Amino acid sequence: xxxxxxxxxxxxxxxxxxxxxxxxxxxxxxxxxxxxxxxxxxxxxxxxxxxxxxxxxxxxxxxxxxxxxxxxxxxxxxxxxxxxxxxxxxxxxxxxxxxxxxxxxxxxxxxxxxxxxxxxxxxxxxxxxxxxxxxxxxxxxxxxxxxxxxxxxxxxxxxxxxxxxxxxxxxxxxxxxxxxxxxxxxxxxxxxxxxxxxxxxxxxxxxxxxxxxxxxxxxxxxxxxxxxxxxxxxxxxxxxxxxxxxxxxxxxxxxxxxxxxxxxxxxxxxxxxxxxxxxxxxxxxxxxxxxxxxxxxxxxxxxxxxxxxxxxxxxxxxxxxxxxxxxxxxxxxxxxxxxxxxxxxxxxxxxxxxxxxxxxxxxxxxxxxxxxxxxxxxxxxxxxxxxxxxxxxxxxxxxxxxxxxxxxxxxxxxxxxxxxxxxxxxxxxxxxxxxxxxxxxxxxxxxxxxxxxxxxxxxxxxxxxxxxxxxxxxxxxxxxxxxxxxxxxxxxxxxxxxxxxxxxxxxxxxxxxxxxxxxxxxxxxxxxxxxxxxxxxxxxxxxxxxxxxxxxxxxxxxxxxxxxxxxxxxxxxxxxxxxxxxxxxxxxxxxxxxxxx
Amino acid sequence: xxxxxxxxxxxxxxxxxxxxxxxxxxxxxxxxxxxxxxxxxxxxxxxxxxxxxxxxxxxxxxxxxxxxxxxxxxxxxxxxxxxxxxxxxxxxxxxxxxxxxxxxxxxxxxxxxxxxxxxxxxxxxxxxxxxxxxxxxxxxxxxxxxxxxxxxxxxxxxxxxxxxxxxxxxxxxxxxxxxxxxxxxxxxxxxxxxxxxxxxxxxxxxxxxxxxxxxxxxxxxxxxxxxxxxxxxxx
Numbered sequence: 001x002x003x004x005x006x007x008x009x010x011x012x013x014x015x016x017x018x019x020x021x022x023x024x025x026x027x028x029x030x031x032x033x034x035x036x037x038x039x040x041x042x043x044x045x046x047x048x049x050x051x052x053x054x055x056x057x058x059x060x061x062x063x064x065x066x067x068x069x070x071x072x073x074x075x076x077x078x079x080x081x082x083x084x085x086x087x088x089x090x091x092x093x094x095x096x097x098x099x100x101x102x103x104x105x106x107x108x109x110x111x112x113x114x115x116x117x118x119x120x121x122x123x124x125x126x127x128x129x130x131x132x133x134x135x136x137x138x139x140x141x142x143x144x145x146x147x148x149x150x151x152x153x154x155x156x157x158x159x160x161x162x163x164x165x166x167x168x169x170x171x172x173x174x175x176x177x178x179x180x181x182x183x184x185x186x187x188x189x190x191x192x193x194x195x196x197x198x199x200x201x202x203x204x205x206x207x208x209x210x211x212x213x214x215x216x217x218x219x220x221x222x223x224x225x226x227x228x229x230x231x232x233x234x235x236x237x238x239x240x241x242x243x244x245x246x247x248x249x250x251x252x253x254x255x256x257x258x259x260x261x262x263x264x265x266x267x268x269x270x271x272x273x274x275x276x277x278x279x280x281x282x283x284x285x286x287x288x289x290x291x292x293x294x295x296x297x298x299x300x301x302x303x304x305x306x307x308x309x310x311x312x313x314x315x316x317x318x319x320x321x322x323x324x325x326x327x328x329x330x331x332x333x334x335x336x337x338x339x340x341x342x343x344x345x346x347x348x349x350x351x352x353x354x355x356x357x358x359x360x361x362x363x364x365x366x367x368x369x370x371x372x373x374x375x376x377x378x379x380x381x382x383x384x385x386x387x388x389x390x391x392x393x394x395x396x397x398x399x400x401x402x403x404x405x406x407x408x409x410x411x412x413x414x415x416x417x418x419x420x421x422x423x424x425x426x427x428x429x430x431x432x433x434x435x436x437x438x439x440x441x442x443x444x445x446x447x448x449x450x451x452x453x454x455x456x457x458x459x460x461x462x463x464x465x466x467x468x469x470x471x472x473x474x475x476x477x478x479x480x481x482x483x484x485x486x487x488x489x490x491x492x493x494x495x496x497x498x499x500x501x502x503x504x505x506x507x508x509x510x511x512x513x514x515x516x517x518x519x520x521x522x523x524x525x526x527x528x529x530x531x532x533x534x535x536x537x538x539x540x541x542x543x544x545x546x547x548x549x550x551x552x553x554x555x556x557x558x559x560x561x562x563x564x565x566x567x568x569x570x571x572x573x574x575x576x577x578x579x580x581x582x583x584x585x586x587x588x589x590x591x592x593x594x595x596x597x
Numbered sequence: 598x599x600x601x602x603x604x605x606x607x608x609x610x611x612x613x614x615x616x617x618x619x620x621x622x623x624x625x626x627x628x629x630x631x632x633x634x635x636x637x638x639x640x641x642x643x644x645x646x647x648x649x650x651x652x653x654x655x656x657x658x659x660x661x662x663x664x665x666x667x668x669x670x671x672x673x674x675x676x677x678x679x680x681x682x683x684x685x686x687x688x689x690x691x692x693x694x695x696x697x698x699x700x701x702x703x704x705x706x707x708x709x710x711x712x713x714x715x716x717x718x719x720x721x722x723x724x725x726x727x728x729x730x731x732x733x734x735x736x737x738x739x740x741x742x743x744x745x746x747x748x749x750x751x752x753x754x755x756x757x758x759x760x761x762x763x764x765x766x767x768x769x770x771x772x773x774x775x776x777x778x779x780x781x782x783x784x785x786x787x788x789x790x791x792x793x794x795x796x797x798x799x800x801x802x803x804x805x806x807x808x809x810x811x812x813x814x815x816x817x818x819x820x821x822x823x824x825x826x827x828x829x830x831x832x
Contacts, residue, residue, distance in 0.1 A: 048756075050764035050777040057766045334768070351765065356643045356661040498746065498765070498772035499644045501684050505691035508770050509721045536683050539656045540646050 004029070005037055009044040016045045017367065019055050019349030023062055024290075024330055031071075032063045058351040058497075060114060060333030061290050068103045068110030070148050072096075073127040077116035077252045078443075078487040079410045079473060083123040084137075091138040092126075095145035108148070115335055115491060116252035117291040120410035120473070121178045121417050129154040130293050132175050134162075165262045170298040177259050181433070183420025184396065185384050185404040186377065192266045193309070195383045196317040199274050207278040208234070211382060213390035215402045219377035220246060220338070221445060221469030222544070223401075226378055232362040233279045236370035243281040244366060244373045245272055246343055247288045250335035251446035252491060253471030256406035257376040259418045261288075261295050264380065265302040269326060271379030273306075273316060274386060276324045279372050284326040287343050290333055299328060335495035339543050340373035342497065353497045354543035377406055377470075397423035401462035405470055409434040412476030427466070428457040431474065438477040441560070446471035447488035448548035451481075453559040481563040482518050485552045489514060492549035502537055503546030510534060510553060521575045522568040531557055606670040619659035619670060620648055629823035630672055631681060631710055633688075633797050634747035635660035642748050647684045647710070649677060678714070685710050686719035691770070693725060693742035694798075700807050701799030703815025707745060708798075709822035728773070734781040736789040736804055744774045744800040754792045756780055762792075774800065 008025050012018035022041060026033050033041075033056055042049040056062045061073075074080075074089055093099055096109035103110040119125035122134035131154035133144070147157045161167035162176035179187065199207060212227030233241060245268070249257040260268060272284040286299070303326055306312040316322045329347050331337050337346045341355035344366050365371020381403060385393045397403050401423040407430065410416045414435030421430070431439050441453050444461075445468040452459065452466070459466045475484055489511045498504045513530055516522050534550035541547050557564060569576060581595075588594050600615040606628050613622035618641060623630045633645035643661035650659045651671035659670075671677065688694075688707055696702045732738040750763040751774075762784070766775040784792070793803045812818070820828075 046760075048760040048762065048764070048777045048780055050766070050775045051761050053766050053775060054764040058768050351768070356641065356658070493769060496769040498767070498769045499642075500646050501644070501687055501691075501745070502646060504746070504770050504772065505687050506683075508724070509687065509690070512722065512724070533683070536680055540649060540680055540684070542643060542646075542658075 005040040006044060009041060014045060016047050016051075017348045019045070019052070020059075020329065020332065020346060022349075023056055023059075024332060027062060027332075031069075032066045034064055038064070054351055055349060058334060059331070062332055066103065066107065066110075067112070069108050070128055070154065071110045071112070073112050073114040073117070074100075075115075075117045075119065075123060075125050075127075076113040077120060077123070077491075078484060079120040079253065080116075080123040080125070081487065082411060082479070085124040087138055088124045088126075088136050088141060091141035092145075095142050109145070114291075114333065115495060116250065116254075118249055118255040118258045118289070119175065120253050120255055120408065120471075122176060123410075127291065131155055131158065132173055132291075132294055133158075134174055134176070165298065168298065170301050171262070171295060173294050175258070175262075175294070177262060178415075178417030179259055179263070180415050180417040181419040181421070183404040183406075183422070185393075185420065186260065186264070186267075186380050186406060187420050188384065190267070190384065190387060192270070193311065195270050195386050196273060196311055198386050199277055200317045200319050204234070204278045204280060207274060207386065210386060210390050211278070214385045214393040215390075215400075216378065216381055216385060216393070217401065217463065218375055219381070219405070219469065220375035221251070221448075221467070223463045223467055226374065226382070229362060229372055229374075230275065230278050232360070233370045233372045236363050238370055239280075240367075240369045241279050241281045242366040242369055242371040243272060243276045243279060243284040244340075244343065244347065244371060245284065245286045245376060245379055246338060246340065246373050247286055247292070247376050248331055248335075248338035248343060249289060249292075249376070250338045250495075251448060251469055251471045252488075253410055253443065253446045253473045254408045254469060255410075256408045256418050256470055258292060258295075260376050260380060260406075261292060261299065265299050266306070267380045267383055268376055269302060269306055269311075271374075271382045272326055273311060273324065274382050275372060275374060275379055277316070277319070277322060279370075281324060281372075284324065285347060285366070286326060286328045287331060287337070287347060288328055289331050289337075293330065296328065296330075303328075334497075335491075336497045336543070336545055339545060342543070343373060344371060351497065353499045354545075356542065375469075398460070398462040398464060400464045405461065405468070407461075407468075407470050407472050409472045409474065411472075411474035412437050412439065412479070413474045421461070423462040424460050426458050426460050427452060430461065430472065431457070434472075434474070436474050436476075439474050440477040440479060441475040441481065441484075441556075443471075443473040443475065443484075443488070443552070444468050446473070447491055447552055448544065449551065451475075451485070451552055451555040451559060455559065481556050481560045482514060482567065485556045486511065486514050486518060488552040489549070492545065496545065496549070500541045500543075500546050502540040503542075503549055506533060506537060506540075507549050510550060514553065516575075517564060517568060520567055520569070521577050522564075523572050523575055524565075524568060525573065526568065527557060527561070527564050602664055602666050604664060604666065604668045604670065607673050613664045615664075617664050619650065619652070619662050619664055622664040623659065623670070623672065624826050627827060628672065629826040630659045631713070631823065632660055633706055633710070633745060634749060636749050636753060636795065639749070639753045642752065645684065645688075645745065645747055647681050649680055651677065681710075682714040682716060683720075685714055685716055686721055688745050689716070689719045690721045690723050691726065692744065693728065699743065699799040700802055701743075701796075703810075703812050703818040705799055705817070706797035706822065709817040712817070713822055726770075731776060732804070734776055734778045736784055736786075737776070737781060737792060738802050738804055739774060739776055740800050740802060741773050743798045745798055746772055746774065747797055749795045749797065750774070750792055750801060753795055754788070756783070 098104035100111045125134040216226045217223040337352040342352040346352040361371045537550040611626040634642045641660040643658040648659040728741040
């Protein structure tokens with residue numbers, strides 16, 4: 001038994017629900033979790049090896065094989081491609097002498113694709129050994145690889161610091177905030193700690209009442225009323241309750257939480273304390289995506305400051321008997337963990353597979369205890385609502401969607417970044433605000449949302465009309481819609497947990513059909529097939545990922561059907577481009593016989 | 598005493614005991630709702646999605662939903678039949694299913710459902726995904742070409758001290774069934790047989806013993822799937 005693995009497992013109390021932390025730490029120290037490590041972990045935790053492997057193999061940033069001294073994860077989101085990812089990828093392959101998905105012969109470099117890393121406003125972006133390198137060019141690629149060959153560490157080749165807290169000693173990152181518009185809620189000025197004083201003057205019921213009256217709805221995208229969610233949780237049996245903050249932010253095109261976590265961690269933590277107080281939670285957990293690991297020290301420092309001030313720990317904010325602390329739980333690369341029940345599974349050290357409902361997390365959640373899962377932005381809004389009152393909040397937004405929303409806008413625009421707007425803005429106004437350049441379409445709410453065209457630009461951003469978690473990808477007229485849709489569909493294929501049959505494989509079938517059309521081999525019935533098969537996704541799958549995985553296909557055919565019709569074989573019922581000779585060549589070679597000419 | 602609950606399936610008045618899921622409740626009323634991942638007596642997974650029904654107008658999996666008073670269940674509608682057929686066809690193209698040479702032919706739920714939904718050939722193109730066969734454990738081999746990832750084995754086959762013998766590895770379309778050799782090698786004859794019987798298709802196969810019941814005399818060779826539930830009522 002290697003003492004290193006043993007001590008890591010012991011560090012987490014030989015607790016199988018902390019398997020994520022165990023695997024993360026081993027990956028950090030040894031570069032991978034090999035088969036010997038798996039055996040040791042299984043023995044130490046007294047679980048079977050396949051149970052260790054099922055978690056290990058689920059997450060993108062875990063591996064059984066070494067991934068190189070420098071592990072390079074290049075974002076493969078649509079916007080990365082728009083901003084020149086292809087040539088950057090080629091430069092990486094050339095400079096390292098290895099292909100994507102493999103490690104160079106000398107073991108120095110591992111090259112991997114990765115789903116959106118939350119840097120759509122500064123693409124192409126790459127993560128190397130946890131360090132983010134935004135706005136990468138081919139020149140920069142060569143410079144980086146040369147420096148690594150000379151033995152420099154990833155942090156040593158950071159050559160500029162982004163603004164705000166990005167340049168603080170605890171972050172020292174090249175990432176820029178691109179906070180282009182501060183609004184009256186999230187990014188308005190406030191005095192840290194004031195909301196906790198206010199909280200201490202109210203009982204938990206009164207806090208819930210304020211949030212209910214504000215009509216605040218969850219900002220992750222589903223829009224469930226926050227106050228009602230809290231109230232459900234308080235009504236669930238059991239004295240052990242949990243508050244989880246969803247900072248998984250995996251929807252391609254969203255990056256607003258990154259800016260909050262960088263600039264306003266104290267605002268978020270205050271929100272987590274208020275929510276914890278309201279529901280009577282024992283502990284708060286910030287579930288943070290691994291892509292944002294570069295913010296870890298900064299966040300831990302802020303938590304320590306809170307503890308020193310008496311805002312975390314025993315008798316929080318002077319409230320007798322309110323004992324509450326917050327810990328950070330890292331994910332390891334899985335979009336699906338942004339789904340609240342998958343997030344809970346992941347926190348328990350398991351595969352991030354969504355649970356069946358009912359029971360809902362507010363009834364049976366983390367460790368089977370009543371649990372509230374709230375988005376980062378939701379919890380930040382809570383602080384300002386408590387400080388300024390529900391009435392103040394209700395003056396902003398629309399009737400059913402009060403307050404403000406952070407939009408992460410990227411793509412073919414002049415000013416990519418985060419914009420805080422009041423709900424109710426039209427898409428057209430938004431495009432003007434962000435300096436869109438000849439927009440053809442907007443992917444509202446990321447791939448799981450809706451692809452809207454000019455005919456829908458006057459729709460308003462709010463739950464009554466066009467709901468969104470805030471990811472807005474602007475697609476300029478030079479782009480090709482079927483290609484865009486293919487990127488999104490491939491994203492869903494990569495990120496499906498694989499549990500539900502239609503999500504696991506119908507997505508693959510749809511992608512292949514789309515490829516057929518893109519290759520010019522489609523006929524009119526292929527477009528109809530996409531629609532008819534795509535519709536099944538919505539009704540057949542368990543969770544939001546599966547239900548929305550065909551949205552890009554369906555909404556693009558609805559709004560941009562001519563773009564598909566333009567590239568199919570016209571007037572044909574079936575494809576006529578099949579080349580029989582080419583198709584049988586390999587078999588002919590194998591058997592050494594060829595058809596007579 | 599258990600309380601009787603009244604509800605309807607496709608307009609037919611039904612009664613069931615409280616706490617039953619809709620698959621079981623339907624069964625008690627002579628109505629068959631197809632299942633692949635569900636196995637009575639173990640926790641429902643709701644992953645194959647073939648038991649999708651409409652409950653009060655909303656799609657839900659019958660295996661994961663408890664019966665409730667007054668609910669209106671739609672089961673045998675064209676929309677739902679179409680979805681079920683699509684799921685069967687998706688499973689056929691996502692694996693490599695050659696019934697003619699499969700030890701489970703006639704005892705296979707997937708094959709039987711394909712007959713039920715009158716599948717002649719899947720509407721989707723075959724992809725012939727490469728799958729690895731795993732024959733390392735001493736009593737069982739896994740033919741992943743046939744696995745439908747229903748997780749019946751994952752949920753129900755455990756060691757005496759509760760350890761998993763089977764689990765899923767990987768995610769998405771690359772997910773596959775994985776077996777713990779060490780624990781599998783310690784299985785008794787009876788446990789190995791149970792593992793094979795638990796598998797609704799021909800993925801988990803008992804080594805060295807095979808074709809004891811000739812093809813043609815097996816479960817679904819004699820009567821179509823679902824008939825054991827539907828027949829007593831129709832007669």
